[in-house]
Amino acid sequence: MTPPLPWRRRPEQSVSVVVPAFGAAASLVRSLDSILAQPVRDLQVVVVDDGSTDRTGEIADAYAAEHPQVTVLHQQNGGVSRARNAAMAHVTGELVTFVDPDDFLPADAWTPMLRSLAKTGSDFAIGMMERVLEDGRRVRPPLLHRNHAVERLGITIDDAPLLIADVFPCNKMFRTEFWHRAGLSFPPDTSYEDNVFSAEAYLAGSRFDVLTPVVYDWYVRGEGSSDTNRRGRLKNLRDRVATKQATLERVLAHGNPELIDTLYRQVLPIDMWEHFRAAVRPTTEEPETYWRELRAGVRALWNDTTVPFEETAVPPGQRLMGWLVGEDRRDDLARLIDLIDGPGVPTEDGVYLHPWRDEPGVPVALSRA
Incomplete structure (x- = not known):
């Protein structure tokens, strides 16, 4: 049998995904199932139970018992930044991304970013994300839609300044080596921590890739x-x-x-x-x-x-x-x-x-x- 052509092979890169979880018993199963369904052979899932008082920790431990890819950390409640930062000390993949436990991934979500990073060698890649409402409707926030209207590979923040508005960690995949070299982390004890973290990533990146496919489903509950x-x-x-x-x-x-x-x-x-x-x-x-x-x-x-x-x-x-x-x-x-x-x-x-x-x-x- 003729082997597949090189450009049709999936890039074989190890991926770690960080899931900070607090009081997420109602949604964690769907989120973890969507992660484990991704077609990545070398996958590590680091779930941080951030002092939950519901069944979040129990659910995460059950997944770890059944799936060797899953590692669970239990810690006192310290907020999403401390949970993500704690997980980064345990990440082993060449690439790292993030999923919040209320959200979930579309099928084959990471392949566009994996292919892009394998092609360009960039420090990180950014994909489109959609808001998914409780009734199933999908919404593309205008600024996100504008930033991801066209593919741009190997650029810097100086090439596309408006991208600094894309502050979300969950629609991005980073080289772990870049993460540590740039000294990236999430500021603890504050809301809107993603704004500072993302600015530091953009400013530290020698190049990054901006992609058009949807790589993340941002679930919006009716909690206005x-x-x-x-x-x-x-x-x-x-x-x-x-x-x-x-x-x-x-x-x-x-x-x-x-x-x-x-x-x-x-x-x-x-x-x-x-x-x-x-x-x-x-x-x-x-x-x-x-x-x-x-x-x-x-x-x-x-x-x-x-x-x-x-x-x-x-x-x-x-x-x-x-x-x-x-x-x-x-x-x-x-x-x-x-x-x-x-x-x-x-x-x-x-x-x-x-x-x-x-x-x-x-x-x-x-x-x-």
Whole structure:
């Protein structure tokens, strides 16, 4: 029998996958099954039971007993960053990737990244990910879709600055040698840890590959109310601002003006609307302190020496929210949010017809629809 042509063979590279698990008994089976179904001969699965009080640890141990590829670490609860960092000390594969226990992998998810890395020798590869809703619908976040519209091999972050918005570890596969050489890790004890970690990976990478196939299914449970409440906590706000500042510090040190401008205009502001809304919500923790720290964070990041918030690339309502925060106009912010959630703010011939557009001193950019 004629052997298969070389370009039809699967790249034979060993892969480790890290699964940080806390209170994941309801979803861990599906997640692990999707990992073990991947067509990789040399596979290691490192599950970290991060002090779970449900059956997560028991389920993981049962998989380890049945599947020699699975290793389980049990530790006191320390958060997802500590769990991932602990697992990296046990990784043996040439390549490493991550799967969160609520999520799962499409069939043959890793092959595009394995093939790409075998071809290019890049430090890591990034694939597309889709949000999978509880009703089965699939959604491609616009910025992810934009970043993964075309294949780009062997590039750097200077070649594609907007990629710094792709902060997820789970749609990436890294060379383990690169990981350790670059000193990568996840910052502990903070939310939004992926932002700092990913910035460091992009800045350290001599080259990486950007691919178009979907390599990860990001399962979204219907927990909007709990997410909303979390945004109103002071620690959540502080973590958000701190990780943005830490990311910015690293990018400023890198020194590429286009990357810096992209970060200010297109990346850093994209999730601030959650905190603008939380600032006028009656359930927000210590509202006066929250408002003061939100305003300080906005003014520190977006100002006349960087990029004013009204000049960022977010939608007009969000730009106006940010300007109102910076101007210390909490009552007007509440009025704007009520208007957006009610009849909406009209637009006409590309003009955003908000109530303050004719007020002296209001930036012209805030009327841009």
